[in-house]
Structure formats: C-alpha cells, structure tokens
Amino acid sequence: MTSARIRAAHAGDAAALHQLHCATWREVYADLVPPEVLEERERTGLARWEQVLTDEGGMTVWLAHRDGTPVGLARAEAAGVQQVRSLQLSELYVLASEYGRGTGAHLLELAVGDAPCMLWVARDNARAVAFYRKHGFEADGAEQQVEPWGALPIIRMVR
Template identity: 55%
Template sequence: MPSTLPSARIRPANVLDAPAIAAVHLRCWHETYGAKVPDDVYAERAARGPAEWEQALSDPNGPTTWLAQRDGEAVGFAQAVAPGAGHVRPLELRLLYVLAEEQGRRTGTHLLQLAIGDAPCQLWVEQDNARAQGFYRHHGFELDGERRAVAAGGALTEVRMLR
C-alpha cells in the first residue's frame, strides 16, 4: 500500500554529500543483497566508499548524481551515464538506490525521472531482485536476455533491462 507521505526532496548531489551517499549505498546493499555479498566486500565498501564518492562528486565532468533526502537525511540516489559507442542504448541508469523504509513513496520514481526522463535507456539489475525488476517494468523496461557476473565476491549475477 503506497504511503501518504510526499516524495523525498531531490536535488543534485555535491561533494559534501559524499559521506551520506556512501552510507545509503552501503545500507541499500545490505538491505538488497544481504548474505549474497561477503562480509569482507561490505567492509571494503564501508572503508573506501566515502572517498570514492568524494572523488566522483568532485569531478566537474562527471555525471550528475541525484540525492533524495527526507527531513534532511539521505534516503536514496540515482545516477545515469552515457556509456559510449558499442552499447545498445545511448543512456545507462548506472545507480538507483532507495532505502527500504522509503520505498513505496514515489521517491524511486522521481529519482528515475530526474536521472533519465523518458529517454531510451539500459540498466543492469540483480537477477533475483524481483521488486526492482517489477519497478523497472512499470517504467517501460523489459529484460533482453543478457546477463553478467558482478565483482562483489562472485555471488551476484545481473540481468539487463532495456527501454
């Protein structure tokens, strides 16, 4: 049942948001993948995430990262990139994560809209993440049969969706 709360406030992220985005990213991984990802991978992401996000967000030529906040706290983020020649779509939704407690409040929908609009796009999603696949199907994406292993301890396989 959808929440009656409005969507979170969304804005372009800046370098000062790096620690908050890293924390949401890690928490979403725990919520989404759980024991499929080894503890040492989580520990490495916890240690390196803030610095990696700081570097990414300080790049003036980097993609825009959209940050969703509720009551001043980060609850999700999204990022799309132009992957370049040789890809099936000119745009790729690289990241879209929303905390479990925020799901169902249209925050993910609004992040998706800001990141890619209605453009033809590709994305990769974990093959067993039925909720995410359903969300993307609702927004016009379909599986195309492609899959790949993810370097997260070898426990994850992603499937590609296209719109």
C-alpha cells in the same frame, strides 16, 4: 504519502551518499553477496563518492532526503557507442522505508527522464526488477556475473 525532496548532490554530500549507499546495499544485497563485499564497499566507498562528486565533467548525482535525512540516490551516465543504449542508469537506490512513496520513481525521472536507457540489476532482486518493468524496462537476455561481488548474477534491462 509524498516523495522525498530531491536535489543535485555536491561535494559536501560525499559522506552522506557513502553512508546511504552502504545502508541500501545492506538492505538489498545482504542475502545476495558475501559479507566481505559489503565490508569492502564500506571501507572504500567514501573515496569513490568524493571522486564522483568532484569530477567536473562527471554526471549529476541526485540525492533524495526526507526531513534532512538522505533516503535515496540516482545517477546515470553515457554508456558508449558500442552499447545497446547510449544512456545507462548506473545507480538508483532508496532505503526500504521509502518503498512505495514515489521516491524511486522521481529519482528515475530526474536521472534519465523518458530517454531510451539501459541498466544492470541483480537478477535475484525481484523488487528492483518489478520496479524497472513498471517503468518500461524489459530484460533483453544479456546476463553476466560480477566477480568482485561474489559472482553476483546481473541482467540487463532496456527501454
């Protein structure tokens, strides 16, 4: 099976990215965060994607699609000088129907390449943790809770 086609997203993709982001969150986080977190993301997420995609100095958002249907997204950003890595993978989500098809790996490659990088991932998202380990990331012991997401525990992974 081949990876989905991937391209840089543009301002006209905000609604599609919002719907995709909500769908992937429902698949991944339904058992990890309270329902109101998912509801809030659905209510407010479109405005966030519109802002991200129209920020002229912003980062590239990669959008994967299969047969014209959005199936994955990724973006990275500068993490800042006080961080353990200067590059942070801020989002990488694919629909469950894309698992094992190479789409996540290709999105990761486009977003960060082989650069030293950091990311935060839900501690209890075993599939994502295993995916990142497969691609050279290791947990470095940093952990925190995201209060707005129902105190979701997240861990930092670096490579």
